[in-house]
Amino acid sequence: QQQVKQSPQSLIVQKGGISIINCAYENTAFDYFPWYQQFPGKGPALLIAIRPDVSEKKEGRFTISFNKSAKQFSLHIMDSQPGDSATYFCAVRTTSGTYKYIFGTGTRLKVLA
Amino acid sequence: EAGVAQSPRYKIIEKRQSVAFWCNPISGHATLYWYQQILGQGPKLLIQFQNNGVVDDSQLPKDRFSAERLKGVDSTLKIQPAKLEDSAVYLCASAQSVNTEAFFGQGTRLTVV
Numbered sequence: 288q289q290q291v292k293q294s295p296q297s298l299i300v301q302k303g304g305i306s307i308i309n310c311a312y313e314n315t316a317f318d319y320f321p322w323y324q325q326f327p328g329k330g331p332a333l334l335i336a337i338r339p340d341v342s343e344k345k346e347g348r349f350t351i352s353f354n355k356s357a358k359q360f361s362l363h364i365m366d367s368q369p370g371d372s373a374t375y376f377c378a379v380r381t382t383s384g385t386y387k388y389i390f391g392t393g394t395r396l397k398v399l400a
Numbered sequence: 401e402a403g404v405a406q407s408p409r410y411k412i413i414e415k416r417q418s419v420a421f422w423c424n425p426i427s428g429h430a431t432l433y434w435y436q437q438i439l440g441q442g443p444k445l446l447i448q449f450q451n452n453g454v455v456d457d458s459q460l461p462k463d464r465f466s467a468e469r470l471k472g473v474d475s476t477l478k479i480q481p482a483k484l485e486d487s488a489v490y491l492c493a494s495a496q497s498v499n500t501e502a503f504f505g506q507g508t509r510l511t512v513v
Contacts, residue, residue: 293442319499330404330491330504331443376442385456386498387433390442 293377293391300398306364308394310377313358319380320353322362323390326373334375335362367398402426404505406492412511418480421508425473425494431455433502434467434477435491443491449475450498482512 292311300306308322319338323331337344337351337360344351350363364371377391405424413419425432430451435443446465448456451472460467464483469475479486489507 291442321501323504328506330493330506332504333501336501378442380499385448387445387448387456388443388502390444392442393440 423492
């Protein structure tokens with residue numbers, strides 16, 4: 288089973304601070320690296336995603352940094368807000384065989400007001 | 401645009417009973433996924449359909465789990481007989497095709513007692 292390792296498991300940040308969540312993957316047969324945001328009682332929702340031909344993608348307060356050689360990618364949330372409090376999952380999409388998503392174990396983020 | 405619809409939202413059953421979940425994907429989406437999300441973990445793919453054909457069911461416990469997608473639209477996931485360790489949220493997701501963004505439903509929370 289291919290692995291996606293996500294850290295930290297939980298994170299507490301003050302309002303206005305920067306939240307950083309990291310993911311590492313184990314092989315190179317992936318073509319798409321999304322981050323999902325999940326609120327309690329809801330399904331995961333796509334937040335931002337990156338393809339391996341770029342090293343950074345920014346959408347508003349959310350930035351993905353991608354390091355292909357290190358097989359790592361991270362989510363940065365700038366100016367974190369209480370409304371960002373949720374569980375965040377990184378994922379990778381395989382290209383070997385069928386396209387499918389493998390998820391990390393999740394990071395529970397709490398932003399203090 | 402309507403999202404992925406799932407029902408029921410919650411289900412409590414006794415072990416060894418059977419249960420079925422229903423999913424209606426976004427209109428026109430050919431790819432449909434069923435994921436199992438155990439509390440505190442990331443979603444794990446159970447089965448993936450392309451239209452009404454199975455693309456990947458390598459992680460589906462076929463001795464007790466079954467799924468179908470008749471006519472390539474709605475899908476049902478069945479568990480028979482249920483075990484305590486099947487307690488989880490079952491998420492359905494759909495995508496226009498195998499290599500496009502996946503959209504998740506709210507999930508069905510199953511508790512096996």
